[in-house]
Amino acid sequence: MPDIHDIISGSPFGRFMGIETRIDEQGVLAILPARDNLIGNTSIPALHGGAIAAFLEITCLLQLAHETGSTAPARTIDFSVEYLRPGRPEATYARAKIRLMGRRVATVHAEAWQRDEAKPVCLVQCHFRLPGSRG
Amino acid sequence: MSWTSDRAPMTRDSNDELPEAAANWAGAHASQMVTHAPYAVALGMRYLSSSPGRGSILLPWRADLAGTDGSSIVAPGAVTALIDHTCGLAIMAGFGMAANPATLDLRIDHMRPAAPHTDITCAAHCYRATKTIAFLRAEAWDASPDDPIATAQAAFILNRREG
Numbered sequence: 001m002p003d004i005h006d007i008i009s010g011s012p013f014g015r016f017m018g019i020e021t022r023i024d025e026q027g028v029l030a031i032l033p034a035r036d037n038l039i040g041n042t043s044i045p046a047l048h049g050g051a052i053a054a055f056l057e058i059t060c061l062l063q064l065a066h067e068t069g070s071t072a073p074a075r076t077i078d079f080s081v082e083y084l085r086p087g088r089p090e091a092t093y094a095r096a097k098i099r100l101m102g103r104r105v106a107t108v109h110a111e112a113w114q115r116d117e118a119k120p121v122c123l124v125q126c127h128f129r130l131p132g133s134r135g
Numbered sequence: 136m137s138w139t140s141d142r143a144p145m146t147r148d149s150n151d152e153l154p155e156a157a158a159n160w161a162g163a164h165a166s167q168m169v170t171h172a173p174y175a176v177a178l179g180m181r182y183l184s185s186s187p188g189r190g191s192i193l194l195p196w197r198a199d200l201a202g203t204d205g206s207s208i209v210a211p212g213a214v215t216a217l218i219d220h221t222c223g224l225a226i227m228a229g230f231g232m233a234a235n236p237a238t239l240d241l242r243i244d245h246m247r248p249a250a251p252h253t254d255i256t257c258a259a260h261c262y263r264a265t266k267t268i269a270f271l272r273a274e275a276w277d278a279s280p281d282d283p284i285a286t287a288q289a290a291f292i293l294n295r296r297e298g
Contacts, residue, residue: 010203010204011201011202011203011204011210012198012199012200012201012202012203012204012210013199013200013201013202013210013212013213014210015199016177016199016200017212036173037173037174037176037177038173038174038177039172039173039174040172040173040174040175040220041172042171042172042173047174048172048173048174048175048216048219048220049216049219049237049238049241050174050212050215050216050217050218050219050220051174051216053212053215053216053219053241054210054211054212054213054215054216055212057211057212057215058212073202073203075245075248076211076245077244077245078242078243078244078245079211079215079242079243079245080240080241080242080243081215081238081240081241081242082239082240083237083238083239083240086237
């Protein structure tokens with residue numbers, strides 16, 4: 001079983017984002033602590049949509065590593081984000097669910113929330129090329 | 136639909152913000168879209184150019200943007216943020232600050248990984264906008280716009296009332 005913390009600490013961008021992780025019975029819980037340089041719009045203020053999307057993409061990769069047992073990074077094929085609510089400048093949480101684990105491609109959905117898990121701020125659906133697959 | 140069409144796309148509720156005013160704003164202030172957004176600054180984005188409905192931003196290579204240690208390839212998440220921000224720039228360059236755009240959805244296809252140690256350029260085009268929604272396409276590339284690393288399609292909501 002790969003150590004999820006090692007994956008973040010081995011990713012310059014993961015460190016830049018300041019992502020923290022916990023593992024529980026549901027899988028990987030990713031945490032994006034609030035930081036001033038994640039703000040996109042200072043007048044609202046709100047987290048940058050790109051920061052939330054990047055956080056969710058990493059959450060998907062962590063859940064894939066957790067379930068496949070491989071630390072070799074999967075490659076993003078496509079990535080579709082829906083923004084439901086503005087992200088307040090506070091801690092954001094995310095979980096990913098692997099909807100299909102194929103031989104070459106995985107379909108992964110993830111969502112991010114803040115105070116209330118029932119009120120997600122952002123949803124993503126993505127496909128990943130799994131490591132070790134050719135072509 | 137061309138951006139310069141005089142039909143509905145540029146029509147707004149009030150008359151005090153005409154496209155010319157927006158264009159003037161774009162000329163004077165569009166670069167602030169990059170310099171005044173903390174996350175864009177933190178990633179090192181640099182304003183390149185804009186005109187009504189169009190914008191482009193550079194993401195210079197930096198080691199702490201790599202996806203994994205030793206790969207020296209920009210993380211896809213950083214490219215996502217670049218594309219999202221460039222779409223925002225294209226809208227602001229067309230409508231000015233008052234458009235107050237927020238991303239509704241964004242879909243990115245990653246054609247290939249970027250080459251190691253390369254800057255990424257993104258260009259976005261708002262090809263259609265109503266009073267409420269702006270539709271955009273964007274591309275990001277390392278060496279040449281003819282060989283993109285990622286293409287994107289986005290919809291933004293405009294003219295929200297804050298609060």
